Amino acid sequence: MSTPGAPSGPPPSYEETVGSGSGSADLYPRLPETKKEEKDPKKNGPINDDASGIELIVKATDFAARRHRMQRRKDPHQTPYINHPVGVAYILTNEAKITDPIILAAAILHDTVEDTKTTHEELLEVFGKEVATIVAECTDDKSQPTAVRKQAQIDNGASHSRHAKIVHLADKLYNLRDLERVAPIGWDRKRIREYANWSRKVLEQLTGAHPGLEQSVAEVIDRLLIKYA
Numbered sequence: 714m715s716t717p718g719a720p721s722g723p724p725p726s727y728e729e730t731v732g733s734g735s736g737s738a739d740l741y742p743r744l745p746e747t748k749k750e751e752k753d754p755k756k757n758g759p760i761n762d763d764a765s766g767i768e769l770i771v772k773a774t775d776f777a778a779r780r781h782r783m784q785r786r787k788d789p790h791q792t793p794y795i796n797h798p799v800g801v802a803y804i805l806t807n808e809a810k811i812t813d814p815i816i817l818a819a820a821i822l823h824d825t826v827e828d829t830k831t832t833h834e835e836l837l838e839v840f841g842k843e844v845a846t847i848v849a850e851c852t853d854d855k856s857q858p859t860a861v862r863k864q865a866q867i868d869n870g871a872s873h874s875r876h877a878k879i880v881h882l883a884d885k886l887y888n889l890r891d892l893e894r895v896a897p898i899g900w901d902r903k904r905i906r907e908y909a910n911w912s913r914k915v916l917e918q919l920t921g922a923h924p925g926l927e928q929s930v931a932e933v934i935d936r937l938l939i940k941y942a
């Protein structure tokens with residue numbers, strides 16, 4: 714979902730943009746410093762020409778950025794919507810250690826059919842069956858009332874492919890962490906509790922797809938329910 718319209722007021726500070734660095738409320742856990750191997754800029758390294766996976770991911774990123782370009786998140790700073798699908802893909806590579814280009818492309822595209830005029834047929838044509846199918850499994854039917862859509866996620870989650878479950882887990886993790894960071898405009902404590910409780914029911918349907926992600930989702934839900942008890 715999106716909040717249309719341009720942001721008003723001063724731009725967010727650097728700290729507000731990247732997170733406070735204070736731990737649990739950050740979108741991504743801090744990574745240990747890794748010492749990079751120094752490369753001699755005068756020497757030419759080998760060129761890896763097996764680039765189809767990278768091309769797919771960049772193509773998906775460009776497509777999603779163009780389709781979501783007018784959309785904003787619901788947070789007080791009205792963050793550009795594209796931050797969400799890119800962040801979901803980053804959770805997959807950074808935390809879940811998923812490097813399958815099909816799953817990453819689907820993660821980047823996961824809201825294009827649900828929240829923009831993009832169609833399933835278009836994704837089929839541009840990105841192929843595997844990517845389009847994962848996106849379809851992660852797409853809510855926005856023609857349905859909210860309560861029906863929310864129940865459908867609980868009812869259908871278990872029957873989805875493992876790839877779709879993994880994208881769904883990273884999607885939930887991003888949204889729950891975002892909720893922990895700052896509540897969307899208009900959300901009171903009750904709404905946050907309801908979202909956390911509903912997320913737990915969805916999580917139960919995704920069991921076994923990726924234990925690490927499942928644990929991370931469960932931990933944020935626990936923290937939210939304590940914070941907003």
Ligand SMILES: Nc1nc2c(ncn2[C@@H]2O[C@H](COP(=O)(O)OP(=O)(O)O)[C@@H](OP(=O)(O)OP(=O)(O)O)[C@H]2O)c(=O)[nH]1
Pocket residue numbers: 714715716785786787788797853859884885888889891892896897908
């Ligand atoms: N936490 C958070 N969520 C935001 C923000 N901006 C937009 N969203 C979206 O809002 C949706 C959750 O809000 P709800 O009121 O429960 O659902 P709805 O908009 O789809 O009716 C999520 O989309 P969804 O595709 O419906 O995901 P989900 O409900 O399957 O998690 C999430 O991506 C934000 O700033 N913070």
